[in-house]
Amino acid sequence: MNRIPTEPTEPNLNEESPPETPMRRRVTLSEIAKQSGTHVMAVSVVLNGAKSNTRVSDTTRKRIQEVASTLNYVPNANARGLRRQHTNTIGVLFNWAGSSTIHSLYSVAVLEGIVDGAATAGYHILLYTEAWKNARASAAGFADSRTDGVVLVAPDEASDIVPAFVSLELPIVLVSSASVIPGVPYVTIDNSNVIALAMEHLTALGHTRIAYIGGGTGRHNMRERFEGFQRWMRSRNLPLPPHYLLGDLDPGESDVNTTALSGLLGVAEPPTAVLASNDDLAIQMMQVARSRGVSVPEQLSVVGVDDILAAALTTPKLTTVRQPLFEMGNQAARILTDTIEGRENANAANVIAPTLVVRESTAAPCR
Amino acid sequence: MNRIPTEPTEPNLNEESPPETPMRRRVTLSEIAKQSGTHVMAVSVVLNGAKSNTRVSDTTRKRIQEVASTLNYVPNANARGLRRQHTNTIGVLFNWAGSSTIHSLYSVAVLEGIVDGAATAGYHILLYTEAWKNARASAAGFADSRTDGVVLVAPDEASDIVPAFVSLELPIVLVSSASVIPGVPYVTIDNSNVIALAMEHLTALGHTRIAYIGGGTGRHNMRERFEGFQRWMRSRNLPLPPHYLLGDLDPGESDVNTTALSGLLGVAEPPTAVLASNDDLAIQMMQVARSRGVSVPEQLSVVGVDDILAAALTTPKLTTVRQPLFEMGNQAARILTDTIEGRENANAANVIAPTLVVRESTAAPCR
DNA sequence: CTGTTAGCGCTTTCAC
DNA sequence: GTGAAAGCGCTAACAG
Numbered sequence: 001m002n003r004i005p006t007e008p009t010e011p012n013l014n015e016e017s018p019p020e021t022p023m024r025r026r027v028t029l030s031e032i033a034k035q036s037g038t039h040v041m042a043v044s045v046v047l048n049g050a051k052s053n054t055r056v057s058d059t060t061r062k063r064i065q066e067v068a069s070t071l072n073y074v075p076n077a078n079a080r081g082l083r084r085q086h087t088n089t090i091g092v093l094f095n096w097a098g099s100s101t102i103h104s105l106y107s108v109a110v111l112e113g114i115v116d117g118a119a120t121a122g123y124h125i126l127l128y129t130e131a132w133k134n135a136r137a138s139a140a141g142f143a144d145s146r147t148d149g150v151v152l153v154a155p156d157e158a159s160d161i162v163p164a165f166v167s168l169e170l171p172i173v174l175v176s177s178a179s180v181i182p183g184v185p186y187v188t189i190d191n192s193n194v195i196a197l198a199m200e201h202l203t204a205l206g207h208t209r210i211a212y213i214g215g216g217t218g219r220h221n222m223r224e225r226f227e228g229f230q231r232w233m234r235s236r237n238l239p240l241p242p243h244y245l246l247g248d249l250d251p252g253e254s255d256v257n258t259t260a261l262s263g264l265l266g267v268a269e270p271p272t273a274v275l276a277s278n279d280d281l282a283i284q285m286m287q288v289a290r291s292r293g294v295s296v297p298e299q300l301s302v303v304g305v306d307d308i309l310a311a312a313l314t315t316p317k318l319t320t321v322r323q324p325l326f327e328m329g330n331q332a333a334r335i336l337t338d339t340i341e342g343r344e345n346a347n348a349a350n351v352i353a354p355t356l357v358v359r360e361s362t363a364a365p366c367r
Numbered sequence: 368m369n370r371i372p373t374e375p376t377e378p379n380l381n382e383e384s385p386p387e388t389p390m391r392r393r394v395t396l397s398e399i400a401k402q403s404g405t406h407v408m409a410v411s412v413v414l415n416g417a418k419s420n421t422r423v424s425d426t427t428r429k430r431i432q433e434v435a436s437t438l439n440y441v442p443n444a445n446a447r448g449l450r451r452q453h454t455n456t457i458g459v460l461f462n463w464a465g466s467s468t469i470h471s472l473y474s475v476a477v478l479e480g481i482v483d484g485a486a487t488a489g490y491h492i493l494l495y496t497e498a499w500k501n502a503r504a505s506a507a508g509f510a511d512s513r514t515d516g517v518v519l520v521a522p523d524e525a526s527d528i529v530p531a532f533v534s535l536e537l538p539i540v541l542v543s544s545a546s547v548i549p550g551v552p553y554v555t556i557d558n559s560n561v562i563a564l565a566m567e568h569l570t571a572l573g574h575t576r577i578a579y580i581g582g583g584t585g586r587h588n589m590r591e592r593f594e595g596f597q598r599w600m601r602s603r604n605l606p607l608p609p610h611y612l613l614g615d616l617d618p619g620e621s622d623v624n625t626t627a628l629s630g631l632l633g634v635a636e637p638p639t640a641v642l643a644s645n646d647d648l649a650i651q652m653m654q655v656a657r658s659r660g661v662s663v664p665e666q667l668s669v670v671g672v673d674d675i676l677a678a679a680l681t682t683p684k685l686t687t688v689r690q691p692l693f694e695m696g697n698q699a700a701r702i703l704t705d706t707i708e709g710r711e712n713a714n715a716a717n718v719i720a721p722t723l724v725v726r727e728s729t730a731a732p733c734r
Numbered sequence: 735c736t737g738t739t740a741g742c743g744c745t746t747t748c749a750c
Numbered sequence: 751g752t753g754a755a756a757g758c759g760c761t762a763a764c765a766g
Binding site: 039057081083 | 738739
């Protein structure tokens with residue numbers, strides 16, 4: 001048994017049954033040509049006539065269109081793609097290592113934006129499943145000429161996935177990750193603004209003892225937020241004790257986080273407010289607080305980042321800095337299709353502004 | 368300007384710039400043939416050699432494989448699809464009318480299952496964006512020969528989308544919707560079991576005054592649950608007053624629901640428990656109860672159906688009947704790929720069993 | 735304005 | 751074992 005490297009595990013058909021062509025033979029241009037008494041090329045021109053405007057007489061045109069619609073003609077996308085060398089399809093690659101729920105919530109919002117943006121530009125979406133399943137996705141499969149470009153959502157910064165795509169010479173755009181490679185377009189959130197919005201809110205309420213809990217320092221976004229927080233605190237001369245700084249938690253490991261977060265509430269002078277680098281951690285913080293009898297927001301204010309769907313469903317509802325994930329996906333699709341079609345986009349609004357959503361998890365500190 | 372019917376809005380390239388082929392010309396079989404001193408056909412046989420086992424000598428085989436890997440050869444999927452008449456790709460169609468958040472949460476879980484199932488069978492996923500965006504999706508675009516079959520997730524029962532697919536003679540499988548057309552495979556939840564699990568739990572706690580709130584009677588699932596509830600209550604001789612039966616709410620219309628649900632708590636003998644046909648309504652019910660000062664679960668028990676991500680994040684956490692959405696998507700992908708490849712699947716476990724997840728929103732009624 | 739022709743990259747049948 | 755050739759369905763360049 002011999003397989004090409006990029007081919008996924010193929011089902012074993014040990015029977016003498018060849019994979020009997022399952023698709024019905026569909027109507028082709030030549031059939032329409034035959035039935036309408038013209039020739040293939042005329043039909044082709046009529047049914048997508050991009051440039052040659054008046055190549056066909058109106059009568060034949062009408063006849064062809066009629067036949068095409070009664071026969072329910074749909075162009076064969078494989079043939080067209082093969083010929084045109086582009087497919088009006090964009091690939092999407094998620095970095096769903098382990099497919100954690102938080103990632104799902106986040107990614108689906110981005111995906112909806114991408115779908116919307118792609119649709120308005122007339123593109124379809126292809127999800128490469130091997131890449132989806134494997135944490136360390138390889139770019140190779142994307143060179144199969146089925147997509148005109150790829151959106152990389154939160155690509156793994158530790159891997160060489162982005163350079164691999166670049167060397168593929170396939171147009172790409174990055175979401176939620178600053179461009180590491182010059183010339184590679186990206187869409188990201190303005191992290192210094194994220195921190196500023198959250199912190200201005202907390203200090204306006206009167207908080208000074210503020211702790212930070214962050215989801216790992218491996219990701220660009222997380223680093224920027226962690227650093228931004230510390231810079232902000234220092235510039236205001238606010239206390240920055242090391243045990244207030246839990247910057248390297250793993251959002252997936254809620255058990256170990258529980259003890260870490262619980263410890264945060266047990267120190268001599270506990271914080272009156274906590275800034276979490278994402279909503280998932282913020283929600284974990286609220287649950288830990290409740291289990292320890294610390295009431296939110298009376299005794300502890302909690303602010304998250306993201307505004308995932310679940311943020312509005314907790315009790316109390318979470319105050320958070322909203323990332324417009326849909327818009328970010330949308331923007332990414334737009335940039336990508338612009339690039340594909342050779343349109344020069346000024347790469348203008350690729351740094352997206354966050355907004356503060358005040359709900360119920362923050363209040364003035366009790367003293 | 369003339370466009371074929373199924374083509375989405377194409378970007379206007381009013382400039383004299385033809386859509387300059389954006390894809391780099393990739394290595395082809397003939398290049399490998401040239402560099403390895405053999406012929407195209409030999410290369411083809413080596414790089415996917417399904418049947419012709421010993422057609423090529425080991426030495427040439429090795430040489431070809433070396434050249435292919437140094438050149439980073441990736442087969443052109445368009446050419447292959449055109450030739451083979453199948454693409455190892457399945458389409459997915461969601462019924463995201465209006466893209467409500469509840470649908471997102473639900474659909475993404477199913478999508479993850481589909482992706483997983485497709486991946487293990489060696490298939491990719493194509494999302495048709497027009498269909499995704501338009502509430503009334505049309506099946507026509509799916510006849511473009513890019514997919515070997517389609518998963519329809521919760522198809523709109525009022526439309527003729529399913530018959531349209533059937534007449535396309537494209538293999539399909541339905542998720543979350545009983546087959547209307549004989550011979551069309553489907554995956555669905557066992558609704559009578561859903562009701563039984565919820566009701567046995569509530570009656571075991573001692574509840575007798577139980578109300579039902581349901582998300583519309585347009586969908587098969589919702590009808591089955593509503594009817595199942597009434598049957599259950601009657602068979603136990605439990606009270607079934609009409610004002611306990613709010614079977615036709617629209618989960619998207621949380622405003623009008625609020626008054627309806629609020630009214631439910633204001634009747635002379637209010638229910639001590641509420642069964643909601645999905646978690647979204649259950650969460651709305653809890654929010655209404657809280658705003659009226661009715662405490663859950665002390666004064667009112669609430670049970671949902673689905674176990675969406677948000678169910679574990681509410682306060683109190685929602686007791687619910689879990690639909691294994693991932694497994695359902697997975698099963699659907701499996702059935703579809705089996706069908707595509709002509710494998711007879713006994714259509715065995717296509718009715719999925721629900722499980723009860725007891726959390727905090729249910730308790731014995733106070734009397 | 736119409737018709738002919740040559741391929742896109744890959745697979746497969748058939749002759750050598 | 752290996753080579754030549756045809757063709758999947760569509761498009762684009764050319765000649766009529």
